[in-house]
Amino acid sequence: MSIFIETDDFLDHMFTACTTDQINEFIPQKKGFRIHGHSTTIRLEQAFWNVLEWMASNRNVSLAVLIENIHDQCMVANDKNLASCLRVICLKYINIYSD
Numbered sequence: 689m690s691i692f693i694e695t696d697d698f699l700d701h702m703f704t705a706c707t708t709d710q711i712n713e714f715i716p717q718k719k720g721f722r723i724h725g726h727s728t729t730i731r732l733e734q735a736f737w738n739v740l741e742w743m744a745s746n747r748n749v750s751l752a753v754l755i756e757n758i759h760d761q762c763m764v765a766n767d768k769n770l771a772s773c774l775r776v777i778c779l780k781y782i783n784i785y786s787d
Contacts, residue, residue, distance in 0.1 A: 713738065723756050730755070730771055739778040746785075 713735035720729045732740075744754040755774070762773035 719751075721752050721755050723759050728770070730774065732771055732774060736775055736778050739782060740774065743778075743781055 714733055716731050716733050717737055718729050718731045719737065720727060722728075740754060741751055744751045747754065749757075755770075758774060758777055759770055762777060763770065
């Protein structure tokens with residue numbers, strides 16, 4: 689299915705084509721996890737949670753296990769901000785593995 693785009697500006701099109709459900713992807717959501725026994729809360733936009741859930745499903749692991757695995761690998765490069773690591777991993781995953 690293709691969408692007819694009346695404007696040359698892709699941002700205008702993205703925002704005018706959004707349904708109510710799609711707009712909700714911009715709203716940050718907090719989720720709590722235990723990483724190596726320590727409680728933490730991560731705040732990400734729903735769009736990123738959707739990608740992380742897709743990634744976890746593709747690996748046949750829970751979201752908590754995926755978050756812990758990303759934490760262990762990504763925090764070597766960025767020891768301060770797990771949310772940033774998760775956002776970058778989501779973008780890289782989409783660029784490499786989306787159809």
